[in-house]
Amino acid sequence: MNMLSRSAKEKLYFGLFRACGALVVLTLVVIVAYMLVGSLPVLSLDFLTEPPRGANARGGILTPLVGTIYLMIIVFAFAIPIGVLSAVYLAEYQGKGRGARFWSIVVSNLAGVPSIVYGLLGLGLFVTFAGLGRSLIASGLTLAILALPIVISAAREAIQAIPPSLREASLALGATKWQTIQHHVLPYALPGILTGVILALSRAAGETAPILLTGAAFYMSSMPDSIFSQFMALPYHVYAVATQTMAGMNGSPVVYGAAIVLLLLVIGMNLIAIIVRKRYREKYRW
Amino acid sequence: MSSIEVNNLNVWFDDKQALKGVNMTIPEKGITAIIGPSGCGKSTFIRSINRMNDIIPSCRVQGQILVDGKDLYGPGVDVTQVRKNIGMVFQRPNPFPKSIYENIAYAPRIHGTRDKKKLGEIVERCLRRAALWDEVKDRLDKSAYDLSGGQQQRLCIARALSIDPEIVLFDEPCSALDPIATAKIEDLLEELKDDYTVVIVTHNMQQAARVADRTAFFYLGELIEFGDTSQLFERPENELTENYITGRMG
Ligand SMILES: Nc1ncnc2c1ncn2[C@@H]1O[C@H](COP(=O)(O)OP(=O)(O)OP(=O)(O)O)[C@@H](O)[C@H]1O
């Protein structure tokens, strides 16, 4: 039965793990390299500062880039406070009883809902029912709902990871529960919360289906002038150019260029998160 | 410097009773030690005195604890005010992951002291009281986590004093420390007992015999015997107490 010695087995499995790890890294490298090579002809600062021309097939990506940034700001403004506060409620006030289990099932199920369903929800709730129309705010709110469960579960985990002894120390000094949360729980949990926030923002930044249904435009000659106007956004721009223009279907560099800017945006957010996290880890560590 | 009068205290966790009809009067000042086998309710008892058991949802408390004649469990009592007058030091050092200064300044600040100079004075006074000042005065802005375990525990004592309490509770404060750090804490307890009513839970009978003026022996949630330390260790009245202190019982 046992044809391999224990040390040979050890080597075999270790090699396997290493290969799997390498595969993951390789995938990222290949994606970035592929996008870079494809987009080389258009990569320049002008690409970022000029609006699309020639029915999207030429020119830059200023309009969709700005649209995506606006969306992120709206998601940030709504998903973070609501998400973090509900996480505080779930972790600190719900305890560990049946209610808490019910909530965690709700949250993890929300995280698994397909994004097109969020799109339909946004269409019904914000565009039609709330009368916001197809607009930046309707799309931003839809993406915020989509981001919410990610923020909530990350924040909740970060909060629950704080040793109870620190809470007790604060309460024993006569601090109220809210003071304890505000001065200890939230600051110590911040690195973990931040990770969740960035993950959620990255996910929201790349979504196409929800914004397609709630306000993203195929082409706009100008920037959105208010939160109630339509907008262009990077993921939809990639999709639109790739499928709706002759140039795009023949592998236009604009497609790759827009995709790599989106990618860099997400990677950039992750880098910021890492730096802030490191700073905080140095300040508060236990 | 307050006396603590416990009247018929019963504590349950769900339907398991952890304390059964405890009656005990702890006079002001001096050191009162609580001893007894593991699980007999020592921690539950001292956590009742500053209402820390309130944070455990399954916990139910019945009875009276009078501090200077006022019932801590009476109607309309503000829990945070109760805790503000009673310091507590825990089994494992649990400083906040902040600077040494912040650890001490935190409580005075949330209780309304804003003045920087005043806060600085409080920090120095508490650290001196906890015999830590000379070791840390040059690095008040450094993380409390850079201190050794024994120093951290003295920092926690200084923090407990920062609220200017009358009573200070210790739940096995030395069980995570080496003998030298333990000796320092014991010296410190001697220093504190003239100004504070000190209640200390300990697993270590020698420690109780060394530092405590009075000792209480708990067994299975009941107070079995309470008296002067020398009397309790030399001429215990109850057979259970005798068995415990002579090592014939866990
Ligand atoms: N949070 C809790 N939930 C449920 N039961 C508890 C809880 N805390 C304590 N108990 C129970 O109450 C009883 C007394 O516990 P307590 O912690 O007061 O004992 P102790 O004398 O301090 O023990 P040790 O010396 O091990 O610290 C034990 O039977 C314990 O199982």
Ligand SMILES: [Mg+2]
């Ligand atoms: Mg205990």
